[in-house]
Amino acid sequence: MKKATQPHEVARQFFQTLVQHQLQVSWGLFSKKTQQEFLNWTLQDLYAQSGNAAKAAQLGIPEVKLMFETNTMDLVIRFWRRFVRQSRAGEFARYGYFDTIEFNGKTAKVEARINYENGQETRVNLVMVDEGGWKLGYLESGLPF
Numbered sequence: 212m213k214k215a216t217q218p219h220e221v222a223r224q225f226f227q228t229l230v231q232h233q234l235q236v237s238w239g240l241f242s243k244k245t246q247q248e249f250l251n252w253t254l255q256d257l258y259a260q261s262g263n264a265a266k267a268a269q270l271g272i273p274e275v276k277l278m279f280e281t282n283t284m285d286l287v288i289r290f291w292r293r294f295v296r297q298s299r300a301g302e303f304a305r306y307g308y309f310d311t312i313e314f315n316g317k318t319a320k321v322e323a324r325i326n327y328e329n330g331q332e333t334r335v336n337l338v339m340v341d342e343g344g345w346k347l348g349y350l351e352s353g354l355p356f
Contacts, residue, residue: 218319218339219309225347226303234291235282242340242348250275252356253290260289297355299325309337317341318348 221240228236241249254275258265268274278286295301306325313320319339326332338348350356 216345217311218314218345219311219321221339221345222321222323222337222347223307223309226298226300226307229291229295229298229300230304234287235280238279238282240347242338242346242351243342244340244351245347245349246276246279248350249290249356250279253279253286256289294356298349302327311339312336319345 225237225240228234228240238246250272254270254272257270257275279290302325303323306327308324308326310322310324311319312322317340319341321337321339323335323337324332325335335354336352337354338351339345340348340351
């Protein structure tokens with residue numbers, strides 16, 4: 212897959228990597244703010260679900276970040292399955308059309324249109340952030356999780 216350089220290309224690539232189970236690539240396409248929120252959520256979830264094991268392993272943000280970067284099976288089950296379902300990644304990857312509609316310095320807005328086979332259409336605005344390359348501000352876009 213060629214390296215995406217435009218905001219709408221990165222948005223499309225994000226959803227494609229999700230459905231292709233290239234989850235560590237998907238992780239790298241999240242904005243820093245979204246990554247931090249998901250790291251915090253996952254760490255809290257690990258302690259809530261497996262407190263003794265998390266304490267024994269002395270899990271913190273650096274360890275959880277490494278888990279995302281290396282695509283551990285625990286996170287595939289704990290985080291990614293839910294995320295793929297909630298984000299409607301399959302719909303975006305299969306039916307989505309992406310257009311950059313606005314640039315504003317280090318941010319851009321991408322309109323994602325999902326055109327279903329029955330003629331219905333859904334439009335979603337995605338916030339993209341330039342962090343040495345375009346990243347998807349998933350949570351900044353107000354998308355569900």
